[in-house]
Amino acid sequence: xxxxxxxxxxxxxxxxxxxxxxxxxxxxxxxxxxxxxxxxxxxxxxxxxxxxxxxxxxxxxxxxxxxxxxxxxxxxxxxxxxxxxxxxxxxxxxxxxxxxxxxxxxxxxxxxxxxxxxxxxxxxxxxxxxxxxxxxxxxxxxxxxxxxxxxxxxxxxxxxxxxxxxxxxxxxxxxxxxxxxxxxxxxxxxxxxxxxxxxxxxxxxxxxxxxxxxxxxxxxxxxxxxxxxxxxxxxxxxxxxxxxxxxxxxxxxxxxxxxxxxxxxxxxxxxxxxxxxxxxxxxxxxxxxxxxxxxxxxxxxxxxxxxxxxxxxxxxxxxxxxxxxxxxxxxxxxxxxxxxxxxxxxxxxxxxxxxxxxxxxxxxxxxxxxxxxxxxxxxxxxxxxxxxxxxxxxxxxxxxxxxxxxxxxxxxxxxxxxxxxxxxxxxxxxxx
Amino acid sequence: xxxxxxxxxxxxxxxxxxxxxxxxxxxxxxxxxxxxxxxxxxxxxxxxxxxxxxxxxxxxxxxxxxxxxxxxxxxxxxxxxxxxxxxxxxxxxxxxxxxxxxxxxxxxxxxxxxxxxxxxxxxxxxxxxxxxxxxxxxxxxxxxxxxxxxxxxxxxxxxxxxxxxxxxxxxxxxxxxxxxxxxxxxxxxxxxxxxxxxxxxxxxxxxxxxxxxxxxxxxxxxxxxxxxxxxxxxxxxxxxxxxxxxxxxxxxxxxxxxxxxxxxxxxxxxxxxxxxxxxxxxxxxxxxxxxxxxxxxxxxxxxxxxxxxxxxxxxxxxxxxxxxxxxxxx
Numbered sequence: 074x075x076x077x078x079x080x081x082x083x084x085x086x087x088x089x090x091x092x093x094x095x096x097x098x099x100x101x102x103x104x105x106x107x108x109x110x111x112x113x114x115x116x117x118x119x120x121x122x123x124x125x126x127x128x129x130x131x132x133x134x135x136x137x138x139x140x141x142x143x144x145x146x147x148x149x150x151x152x153x154x155x156x157x158x159x160x161x162x163x164x165x166x167x168x169x170x171x172x173x174x175x176x177x178x179x180x181x182x183x184x185x186x187x188x189x190x191x192x193x194x195x196x197x198x199x200x201x202x203x204x205x206x207x208x209x210x211x212x213x214x215x216x217x218x219x220x221x222x223x224x225x226x227x228x229x230x231x232x233x234x235x236x237x238x239x240x241x242x243x244x245x246x247x248x249x250x251x252x253x254x255x256x257x258x259x260x261x262x263x264x265x266x267x268x269x270x271x272x273x274x275x276x277x278x279x280x281x282x283x284x285x286x287x288x289x290x291x292x293x294x295x296x297x298x299x300x301x302x303x304x305x306x307x308x309x310x311x312x313x314x315x316x317x318x319x320x321x322x323x324x325x326x327x328x329x330x331x332x333x334x335x336x337x338x339x340x341x342x343x344x345x346x347x348x349x350x351x352x353x354x355x356x357x358x359x360x361x362x363x364x365x366x367x368x369x370x371x372x373x374x375x376x377x378x379x380x381x382x383x384x385x386x387x388x389x390x391x392x393x394x395x396x397x398x399x400x401x402x403x404x405x406x407x408x409x410x411x412x413x414x415x416x417x418x419x420x421x422x423x424x425x426x427x428x429x430x431x432x433x434x435x436x437x438x439x440x441x442x443x444x445x446x447x448x449x450x451x452x453x454x455x456x457x458x459x460x461x462x463x464x465x466x467x468x469x470x471x472x473x474x475x476x477x478x479x480x481x482x483x484x485x486x487x488x489x490x491x492x493x494x495x496x497x498x499x500x501x502x503x504x505x
Numbered sequence: 506x507x508x509x510x511x512x513x514x515x516x517x518x519x520x521x522x523x524x525x526x527x528x529x530x531x532x533x534x535x536x537x538x539x540x541x542x543x544x545x546x547x548x549x550x551x552x553x554x555x556x557x558x559x560x561x562x563x564x565x566x567x568x569x570x571x572x573x574x575x576x577x578x579x580x581x582x583x584x585x586x587x588x589x590x591x592x593x594x595x596x597x598x599x600x601x602x603x604x605x606x607x608x609x610x611x612x613x614x615x616x617x618x619x620x621x622x623x624x625x626x627x628x629x630x631x632x633x634x635x636x637x638x639x640x641x642x643x644x645x646x647x648x649x650x651x652x653x654x655x656x657x658x659x660x661x662x663x664x665x666x667x668x669x670x671x672x673x674x675x676x677x678x679x680x681x682x683x684x685x686x687x688x689x690x691x692x693x694x695x696x697x698x699x700x701x702x703x704x705x706x707x708x709x710x711x712x713x714x715x716x717x718x719x720x721x722x723x724x725x726x727x728x729x730x731x732x733x734x735x736x737x738x739x740x741x742x743x744x745x746x747x748x749x750x751x752x753x754x755x756x757x758x759x760x761x762x763x764x765x766x767x768x769x770x771x772x773x774x775x776x777x778x779x780x781x782x783x784x785x786x787x788x789x790x791x792x793x794x795x796x797x798x799x800x801x802x803x804x805x806x807x808x809x810x811x812x813x814x815x816x817x818x819x820x821x822x823x824x825x826x827x828x829x830x831x832x833x834x835x
Contacts, residue, residue, distance in 0.1 A: 083682065083683035083684065083685055083686075084650070084682075084683050084686075085683050085685035085686060086685060129539060130538055130539050131540075132540060132542065133539055133540065133541045133542065134541075134542055135541070135542050135543065135544045135547075137541040137542075138541060138543060138544060138547045138577060138578055139578050139579070139580055140541075140580065141541060141543075141547075141551075141578050141580075141581060142578065142580050142581040142582060142583070143580065144538075144539050144541070147539045148538055148539050151539065165536075166538070168536075169534075169536040169537070169538050170538045172534050172536065172538075173533070173534060173536075173537055173538040173539075176532055176533070176534055185583065186581070186582070186583070187531070188531050188532045188533055188534075189529075189531065189532060189555050189558075189559075189583075190581070190582075190583040191582065191583040191586060193582060223582075223617070224582060224586070225586065228617060228620075228621040228624075264691070264694075264736075265694055265732065265733070265735065265736025265739050266691075266732045266736065267732075271653070271657060272657055272660075272661075274660045274664075274695045274699070275653070275656065275657050275660065275691070276653065276656065276687065276688055276691040277691075278653065304823075306732075308820050308823045309728065309820070311819055311820070312819075313819065315819075320651070320687055320688075321687040321728050321729055321732065322685045322686070322687045322727075322728065322729060323651065323687070410822050410825075410826075411822060412822055412823050412826055413820075413822075413823075414819050414820070414821070414822070417819060
């Protein structure tokens with residue numbers, strides 16, 4: 074582009090063009106090299122990632138002083154990333170981690186950002202032992218409007234709701250008192266665009282949309298959201314780069330691979346959280362010979378769509394949902410089609426977000442960090458299983474971009490923990 | 506206050522006023538995980554902070570110490586929290602506190618704690634702080650017009666203290682600078698729907714539609730005004746469907762045969778909500794399709810989905826899904 078016309082553009086246009094140029098240069102290089110080199114470029118550099126992550130657990134440089142109140146988070150980002158790659162930290166380091174986190178727990182329940190720091194909901198999310206005190210801490214953070222504060226006299230927002238509700242749910246201490254008015258609060262944060270904002274009136278944002286939707290699912294009030302406009306908003310957040318942006322007309326960022334990509338994983342398993350079948354988000358080609366009938370009962374005005382999503386599609390006649398669901402379920406095995414472009418997102422993560430020396434990043438030109446490593450990898454895991462209804466079966470090779478060895482462990486999208494770890498925790502806290 | 510809070514960054518152990526305090530090291534255990542190689546100044550400051558925090562000493566020197574700790578790590582919410590307790594106990598001048606916050610915000614404007622603290626201070630200062638506060642937020646937005654925290658704070662100030670009078674003009678100005686700035690559109694929606702002076706959506710709708718349609722025609726590929734337009738009819742779909750201006754802007758854009766994805770999408774939504782398109786619309790849509798091998802579906806909504814599936818390939822599966830959700834044509 075010529076300089077003169079470039080300077081007449083707005084800030085948004087200029088920033089976007091600069092990112093597109095960098096990304097498209099990478100894609101151009103990729104498409105012009107022989108297939109063997111392409112396959113190398115698409116390979117997840119597991120060894121390097123694990124090394125980068127493990128080093129972080131052992132020692133962080135002085136520049137991390139500004140993250141001193143986030144050390145439990147750094148632990149989560151690193152340990153979750155390692156778990157996604159099905160690698161282990163040595164048992165000693167694992168014991169040390171448990172010991173360290175227990176030093177972050179406040180005597181009155183709740184966990185702080187470091188030893189001796191105040192208890193905070195976000196760090197509390199990461200681990201917990203004293204259930205009764207913990208419940209009372211979460212209860213104290215609850216605000217009459219339905220929102221939660223992040224800490225004593227701290228900020229109230231959708232993020233706080235999600236952390237409070239998800240911890241309580243995971244630990245099996247969620248009750249009516251904690252849930253009261255939370256749905257109203259989240260609902261008041263769904264914006265005219267369709268996504269969810271941090272506070273009523275703010276701009277729709279990927280992180281808050283994930284938190285808000287997950288919260289509504291956990292408290293069983295997801296039908297109250299306008300899901301058709303939410304879906305319409307989130308599909309448009311995937312840009313020409315293949316990656317997701319967090320808000321309308323903002324730049325792509327690898328971390329939204331999970332915050333936005335995870336929304337599709339939530340939608341997919343909406344019903345399975347209640348022990349029913351998943352929502353079929355498949356298209357006509359995949360959904361069987363009777364797909365033309367599926368449209369008959371939906372009126373496409375939003376209401377019908379929500380019904381379709383939440384009742385498992387209009388395949389099912391009203392009244393015999395349970396009889397047919399298992400039949401439909403087995404027939405549709407491994408045949409849902411994601412509503413986002415899973416392969417394009419995988420391409421962005423692997424080619425643009427991956428630092429070949431280990432670690433992942435926001436976008437080309439930015440440096441790797443543990444936060445982006447965690448959420449890029451989480452997003453990659455979501456992508457690889459986006460065609461599957463059932464996370465226990467392995468995805469087809471064509472669903473995994475690059476060598477099949479790129480395949481990561483499945484996650485539980487409501488909590489973003491590796492599925493096996495979720496099940497262990499769930500068994501432990503429900504006593505089943 | 507500014508000078509009395511400043512101790513020149515001298516090590517605390519060398520300052521006479523700290524001689525009576527025993528620093529309290531961090532209890533990291535024998536085998537710390539993700540340990541940070543703290544800079545000496547950081548370690549020392551936090552050791553003194555832990556001692557003061559534990560003793561709950563709400564004194565002028567404690568206030569100075571929190572200031573030092575915040576400069577070293579503005580993300581430490583415990584320090585901010587304790588600073589509020591001290592400010593309260595000392596009945597400190599909160600105007601000066603605002604200046605302190607502004608200096609931190611200028612270099613580190615994306616930090617939850619800072620903005621939360623700012624809300625706390627402004628809440629106590631009340632309406633007197635309003636004009637200055639709105640002005641200071643503007644200066645932060647002039648550096649990054651999409652700063653999420655700054656916008657949330659601005660909305661809070663407007664709701665708590667007022668100052669709505671000039672806000673629509675401010676949105677107008679920001680949109681003139683960058684019509685693609687979705688935060689400015691969102692703020693416009695906030696003002697139009699909530700300002701006590703404008704009469705709400707009903708009173709503002711006609712003029713807002715005019716403004717938005719103009720913005721669309723200038724940049725039909727800009728998603729913001731299209732979503733804003735839908736927002737103007739959030740609770741009244743029937744009005745949206747029956748407004749001739751909306752369908753005709755779709756037609757105008759489609760007829761240009763470029764940058765028409767959002768126009769097609771809006772037309773699809775209109776049809777789904779019951780809009781009865783005349784032949785002109787059908788002709789315009791058909792004119793977009795030049796493949797002889799795959800004839801377009803006679804049903805307009807199905808045809809639109811088919812076109813979008815091809816021209817908006819990133820969202821191909823979404824458009825296929827939408828197609829399968831369409832009401833069956835009569």
